Amino acid sequence: MIDKLIDFFFPRFCPICGELDIVLCDICERELGTASQICPICGEESLMGWTHGGCKKKGHLDGLISLFEYGDSSVRKVIDSIKYDFNKELIPRLFKKVEIEIGERFDFVVPVPLHYYRSNWRGFNQAELTGKALATKLPEVGFENLLIRKVNTPQQVKMLSREKRKRNVIDVFDLNPEIKEIDLKYKKVLLVDDVFTTGASMGECCKVLKSAGVEVVWGFTLAH
Numbered sequence: 183m184i185d186k187l188i189d190f191f192f193p194r195f196c197p198i199c200g201e202l203d204i205v206l207c208d209i210c211e212r213e214l215g216t217a218s219q220i221c222p223i224c225g226e227e228s229l230m231g232w233t234h235g236g237c238k239k240k241g242h243l244d245g246l247i248s249l250f251e252y253g254d255s256s257v258r259k260v261i262d263s264i265k266y267d268f269n270k271e272l273i274p275r276l277f278k279k280v281e282i283e284i285g286e287r288f289d290f291v292v293p294v295p296l297h298y299y300r301s302n303w304r305g306f307n308q309a310e311l312t313g314k315a316l317a318t319k320l321p322e323v324g325f326e327n328l329l330i331r332k333v334n335t336p337q338q339v340k341m342l343s344r345e346k347r348k349r350n351v352i353d354v355f356d357l358n359p360e361i362k363e364i365d366l367k368y369k370k371v372l373l374v375d376d377v378f379t380t381g382a383s384m385g386e387c388c389k390v391l392k393s394a395g396v397e398v399v400w401g402f403t404l405a406h
């Protein structure tokens with residue numbers, strides 16, 4: 183019933199060209215292109231998304247994979263439609279045709295947690311939906327909410343400086359107490375978010391996972 187009402191008030195349309203009754207049209211999908219991969223620490227280009235040897239410190243992400251580039255205006259329309267129009271159908275649609283090739287063999291797909299306070303009114307966390315869509319492409323990898331967010335932080339997008347955003351996420355993530363029976367020692371995790379910007383949240387999540395024994399953590403985002 184609620185979904186029907188939402189369809190009535192918010193008709194489906196391609197976020198790029200506006201064609202009605204379609205989540206994303208094939209022609210616009212081709213405009214999205216693919217991302218050149220970057221090092222998650224310095225943000226400079228990096229082959230396959232590996233963290234540069236010289237950038238890596240203890241607890242850091244081992245690499246980052248992004249599907250699209252947020253700087254591209256078509257990509258921005260799609261991501262903003264997910265974030266601000268709560269267009270959740272777009273997430274599985276983006277995964278429909280992409281080939282995901284990852285060199286490592288991972289154990290878990292883990293979303294960056296969103297505090298309930300920031301969960302949008304349609305009740306979804308875009309990082310979690312992205313993680314679930316990714317997990318369907320990687321049938322041997324389990325989806326697990328291994329992390330929780332401890333305290334509310336003001337919406338990061340509203341904050342201005344990069345430094346402020348970094349300070350704002352320190353010590354806000356923790357292991358999900360409900361999953362303590364899972365042994366994380368030497369495990370490999372794909373940590374998922376919708377967009378990679380400063381990498382502050384992902385970096386903090388990575389530290390929590392690695393201090394719990396996780397050996398390898400790669401980031402995965404729709405766009406950077």
Ligand SMILES: [Zn+2]
Binds near residue numbers: 196201206207211
């Ligand atoms: Zn279109």
Ligand SMILES: [Zn+2]
Binds near residue numbers: 224233
């Ligand atoms: Zn680097």
